[in-house]
Amino acid sequence: MILMVACVGILGAFLAFDTIPAQARKVYGQPSAGLGLFDRAWYGAQLLLNQSKLLVPVGEGAQQPFIIQSGESVNSVAYRLEENGLVRDAGAFRLYMIYAGMDQTMRAGIYTLNPGMIPMDIAGIIQNPTSQEVTFVILPGWRVEEIANLLPTSGLSVTPDEFLALIRNPAGLSLPEGLEPGANLEGFLAPGEYQLRRDISVENLVQTFLDRFSSELTPDMLAGFERQGLNLPEAVTLASIVEKEGVVDDERPMIASVFYNRMQAGMNLDSDPTVQYALGYNAAQQTWWTNPLSLDDLKTDSPFNTYVYNGLPPHPICNPGLTALQAVAYPAQSPYYYFRARCDGTGTHAFAKTYEEHVQNACP
Known part of the structure; x- marks a missing residue:
């Protein structure tokens, strides 16, 4: 009798070690190769008892960031997931993690x-x-085509064509206050570093850039634009020119003052970057910013060419950084109407009151 009971027990144990892991594999996949026979049966049994805690979501809710620190234990991660309402049971989640x-x-x-x-x-x-x-990452001074060119190698699912199509016809987006519906969004995509989901939609991608732009515009900056007699699109357009003309941040308020002085005097802005924008992509140089410009280039018939047409271009020529926007809101007060790059390679400029002085500032 005792022998029979022992045999039944051994048979039951054998069946448990055979059937439970098999059932667990059907539901949870292959167990870790590091688990022994007993552990596979034990973890498999526990997981089968906790299926509702592992196979059913907690419920509806908003997306949230979850950070796992370097060296953090599975116990800590499981506990915080439950604490944040992302899993039903930390213990069951930990069991599955170890099993797998x-x-x-x-x-x-x-x-x-x-x-x-x-x-x-x-x-x-x-x-x-x-x-x-x-x-x-969007760099200050990039035009939208340069941003689009980065998309295929970025890991995002958005294509350049759909990105550019939405930029040129931004239907359904929440635009910065002061920007007319349907306006080209060149200039309003805030430069900077972004953490983005790989599967982000083109609408959410562009909206993210626009929202950061809006968040960086302070009431004081908007008041500064108004004091200079510019609405938001005009201010961003001028800032985009200041962005491309300036290299050293400290000089941008002075560069902005030159353009304000020229506009007040009724002079053309005569800005090389506006010609570069009008020319578009230079296949020979493989750049959107042709350099150097020829005399014929300066005669290009385009409303963006400020050598040919008076006033500001129809819209921004690039996406300016915060320092360029601030320079337009808070320009320096200066008597200058001209500037050109110095010959010392520093990226700074020599400023002049008259054209004669401007000519004298040319490199030898």
Whole structure:
């Protein structure tokens, strides 16, 4: 009798070590190669008892950033996920991570998660931060085509064509106050570094750039534009010229003063970057900013060419940085009407009151 009971027990144990792992594999996939026979059965049994905590999302909710620190333990991560309402049960989540071997492979990084995700899927997501977000950088002075050219290698799913189409016809977007509906968005995409989801839509991408632009415009800056007699589109257009003309930030208020002085005197702005913008892409130089410009280039018939047409161009020629916008809001007070690059390679400029002085400032 005792022998029979022992045999039944051994048979039951054998079946448990055989059937439970098999059932767990069907639901949770292959276990970690580091688990022994007993551990596979034990973890498999626990996971099968906790299916509702691992296969059903917590519920609806907004996306939120979740940061895993370097060297953080699976216990800490599981606890914080439950605390943030992203998984139902930290213990069950930890069991699955160990069962799948993911406790050894999760990586530090910034993730975008929401309560509508299945906990098992969250476990997979936190294995690779690059699957969620990418860093995207817009440099001050880039025109929209230069931003578009970066998209194919950025890791974002947005294509250059759909990006440029939305820039030129921004239907459905929330525009900066003072910008007319349907206006070209050149100039209003704030330079800087962005952390973006790889699957971001073109609408959300452009809206992100616009929102940062709006957030950087202070009431004092807007009042400064108004004091200079400019509305927002005009101020950004002038700032885009100041951005391309200036190299040293400290000089930009002085450069802005030159353009204000010329406009007040009824003079053309005579800005080389506006000609470069009008010319467009230079295939031979492989750049959007032709340099040097020829005398024929300066005669290009385009409303953006400020050598030919008086006043500001129809819209900005690039996306200016904050220092250029501030220079337009708070220009220097100067008697100058001309400036040209110095010959010392510093990127600074020599300023002049008269054309004769301007000619004398030319490099030998």
